[in-house]
Amino acid sequence: MKIMWTYIVAGLTIFGLMLLVGIGLRASQAGWLPIDPGTFYSLLSLHGVGMITAMAIAGLGLLWYLVDRDIQLDARLAMLAFVFFALGVLAVIVSVIFGHYGALWTMLYPLPFVGTTWPSWATGLWLIGVALVMLGFMLICAQLLGAILRQYGGLGSALGIDYVFHRKRFEAAGKHPPSPQILAATVVSIDGLIGGASGLLVGIAMIAHWLDPHVVIDPLWAKNLTYQFGHTFANLTMYMAVAGIYVALPICTKRAYHSSVPLVVACWGTLVFVIIAYFHHLYMDFVQWPAVQYIGEISSYLAAVPVVVVTVFGGLMLIHRSGMKWTLGSTFFFAGMVGWIVGGSAAILDATIPFNVDLHNTLWVPAHFHTYLLEGVLLFILGWVFVSLEQRADSSSNAFVRWIVGLGIFGGGALFLIPFYIAGAAGVPRRYATEPAPGPFWAGVATLGALLVLVGVLAALVEGIRLARAPAVRAAE
Amino acid sequence: MNRRNIGFVVIALTALAALVPFVDRHAELPIWQHHLLHAALMAGGGIAGILVSARPRSTSGGSAFWLLPATIAPLLAMLAMWPSAYGYFEMHPIGHAIEHFTLIALAFTATASAECYAAGLGWIVGGAMIFMAVAAARGFGVTFGNGS
């Protein structure tokens, strides 16, 4: 419980700060706020790394709590990992605020070392900060996976292999497959360790180059590892938060959700496709080995199958004709599934190679991942927070509050996101401090949308505090 | 021969292989081949770590703090594969052998401590570590280009 709230509160606090930074960036692109390009890219670097770290920290807190009932975790390790996260975030902030680092989270080699306008120490501190965040993430992954292996006596049973292939014998022995949240934790921890290994390898290579410029790095290699890590890490924030669906929706709908053969098989699919879908980030690198371009498109498509056929479909089956009360918590979960599907559809279109030619590195890319993170991952985390608070106080928000939060986060969210899509489809590049037309007009519309999102988030914060201060009627589920 | 003794044999053979620089002096290997040979030494150290510390599969295990060396040792091993130092090591067999022993020790530490926390975790941590060491051959300290 303490771990969960520490992580979620820290994650949501960083989210709030980065939301303000993001509004400033969009306003600057609209021409409403004078920000020079150097500061713009420093703030964009901070916004990108900050947001994904925020989602990961909050998501890990949620996942930790949900699996803590099934497996034995050591809270001290979570606090140690938290120290790594905090030090990493601190290093990143110092690097950006005092060092004016501005090569973004991707920092594709040799970008942070060539033609820079900031001191070398800022690059080094940034690299070390990101490495510390990765290290904290890998510690948690190792802890989750280790505890799962202990509990289930091996990877095979943790992944439900005997359950799927020898189901009769398995059930006759009175055994149960791992719970859905354990399956999510297994996927997150294995893919997290693989993604983290890629990220730390390229991170160490960059640190080595920073200390000793004689250490050359292959740019194509660095790009592959950077995106393998980046895509996996960003994608896994969703699978951390997804665990919330499996636990919270049954509470909201008063129905049961158990592991089934389709769910287990879906997890295997996710386990594999999350690692190899990243090839779609290198579609426009024509020197990349041809086979992986095809693998990139196929695995991007297949990564969606478990989501649309199992997770979201199952979530809708829980809600359908259940008589569920539409509180803030349950609404967030439902809206999160909608956002996941919409953002995912945009991702699928972008992962289609002939379309990628028109969309690669345009605003379409931030369009889809802002949908996925803001109207997906964030909503699952907020959903969990509110379901917990509503359960604890046995009370829910009135219609007025629900409308304000809904209009802000969903209505404002749509107004914020649609401009990204329109400008992206018109070919406006991403990461431009000054955008060509029609970028600035749509940046203005998006800024208004983002301000509405801020209103919705603040309303949710006030409502959350009100619920948290209400007397506890029963212990949270 | 039990698992633990096999582990000791593996570590002895790996240590013997680490002494090759004394026999094959001044061998000038391309960096990528050198990385791959180091990956092989680390595989030996890693497998030995698993075999030596293996315990029966059960829900019992050591402290979660075993995960700290299990996570950090692979990183230190990557730092020990500093490519621009390879030229120096090829001229100095003693330093080279020390580097090899460091890599083996770090690989051993990584898998053994992972295995101390949970049976089976050593294979996963070891796999990620060898993936890093092998992947390093494609671009850490070398650049290939497509030459056209």
Place this chain on the structure above:
Amino acid sequence: MGEGPLVLKLFLVVAVVAIAAMLLVALYGARAPLPQGVVNDAGYRIRKLWLGLVLVVAAAAFVLTLPFFPYPWAQASPGARHFEVTAAQYAFVMPAVVPANVPIVFDVTSQDVNHGFGIYAPDGRLFAQVQAMPDYVNHLPIEFHKKGHYVVRCLEFCGIGHAYMHGGFDVR
């Protein structure tokens, strides 16, 4: 290929249908709850068909897109004229004029960091792109059918001057 607006329309259709379908499933008959078993029996039957449909659409999309892959090995251009493009912070060195209606190949590389070589057609649509990388040369096969001035913009973040890194060439 300049299909950005088509993709946007496709996306809007998919998004509206998905949102409507999900709202319908969630809200339909919300006042008259059914036991979970009844919903599950129907749901599992629908899910089998749904899985089949999703897989068929995915397979069809993959097969249908294959002929349009932009890569040198997928777009045969033997005997095409090659034009060198070199990117560097923050400008492109490239030919001022390229011929229309014949297959050509851009050999794209970079002198410093990663850049993107993004070609915008005279109507403003993003028409083709490839990454410009140090140490590597990317070959972009292409054929221009419309004459006019094509703008080139950098499509990979390359530093403080990224947004101002553009150029152009004429197709005659």
